[in-house]
Amino acid sequence: MLARIAFWLVPPPMTDPDDDKRMAAGAAVREVRDGMLVGLGTGSTAAHAIHAIAAAGLRIETVATSAASAALARSLGIVVRDFADVVRVDLTIDGADEVDDTCRAIKGAGGAMVREKIVAAASDRMIVIADGSKRVAVIGAAAIPVEVLPFGAAFVSQELTALFASVVPRDGGHYRTDNGGMVFDCRQAVTREWPALAATIASIPGVLGHGLFLTEIDAAYIAAGGTVTRLERRLTKR
Numbered sequence: 001m002l003a004r005i006a007f008w009l010v011p012p013p014m015t016d017p018d019d020d021k022r023m024a025a026g027a028a029v030r031e032v033r034d035g036m037l038v039g040l041g042t043g044s045t046a047a048h049a050i051h052a053i054a055a056a057g058l059r060i061e062t063v064a065t066s067a068a069s070a071a072l073a074r075s076l077g078i079v080v081r082d083f084a085d086v087v088r089v090d091l092t093i094d095g096a097d098e099v100d101d102t103c104r105a106i107k108g109a110g111g112a113m114v115r116e117k118i119v120a121a122a123s124d125r126m127i128v129i130a131d132g133s134k135r136v137a138v139i140g141a142a143a144i145p146v147e148v149l150p151f152g153a154a155f156v157s158q159e160l161t162a163l164f165a166s167v168v169p170r171d172g173g174h175y176r177t178d179n180g181g182m183v184f185d186c187r188q189a190v191t192r193e194w195p196a197l198a199a200t201i202a203s204i205p206g207v208l209g210h211g212l213f214l215t216e217i218d219a220a221y222i223a224a225g226g227t228v229t230r231l232e233r234r235l236t237k238r
């Protein structure tokens with residue numbers, strides 16, 4: 001009862017999720033140093049990081065995980081290289097749809113997960129930035145997006161149906177990624193043995209990639225109520 005009264009007298013601080021995204025992005029960008037090759041993520045939170053990089057006037061080069069992020073960065077005067085010529089990235093900063101305290105994440109609501117995973121794998125350090133709504137005890141409530149070669153759509157959809165309770169083609173099957181792939185948003189996995197599930201999805205012919213990031217992320221900056229928490233992954237990356 002006392003706790004309830006205290007709640008009404010002193011309401012918890014309310015912050016705009018966009019302010020939290022900006023704050024998480026700003027904290028991560030403080031890790032960027034002149035001379036680095038930096039991976040630019042995709043989405044609304046990653047866009048804050050791109051703006052923060054531009055505002056900091058850092059002398060860096062970047063690679064982008066989507067056409068949208070490349071266009072935003074170039075519009076702000078940031079040098080963006082073609083990733084096809086790159087084998088190693090110093091640091092990547094990207095958003096997430098869900099992230100847990102061991103830095104496992106679900107990504108790809110914006111459809112960029114395949115390029116994001118390639119750039120993450122090439123990165124010495126991969127940081128996820130997010131507002132507090134993305135932090136979860138256990139990943140798995142968000143849809144896991146699976147990018148599929150349109151040629152194999154029906155076959156892959158059938159295979160995914162054995163792994164998930166719900167398999168929904170994005171935009172009724174009309175959505176296309178920067179790679180020309182379709183996306184199936186998959187929910188309620190029949191197993192939460194994530195490494196085995198990730199391997200099974202990836203092994204289906206026609207699958208180009210998926211949004212389960214189980215080993216790629218080194219750290220997460222989560223901002224909630226004006227406070228930034230940094231989570232560091234403890235296990236070795238690969």
Ligand SMILES: O=C[C@H](O)[C@H](O)[C@H](O)COP(=O)(O)O
Binds near residue numbers: 044045095108112
């Ligand atoms: O494909 C999109 C990416 O994985 C995004 O980083 C993720 O969906 C988070 O986006 P936002 O920061 O807009 O919530």
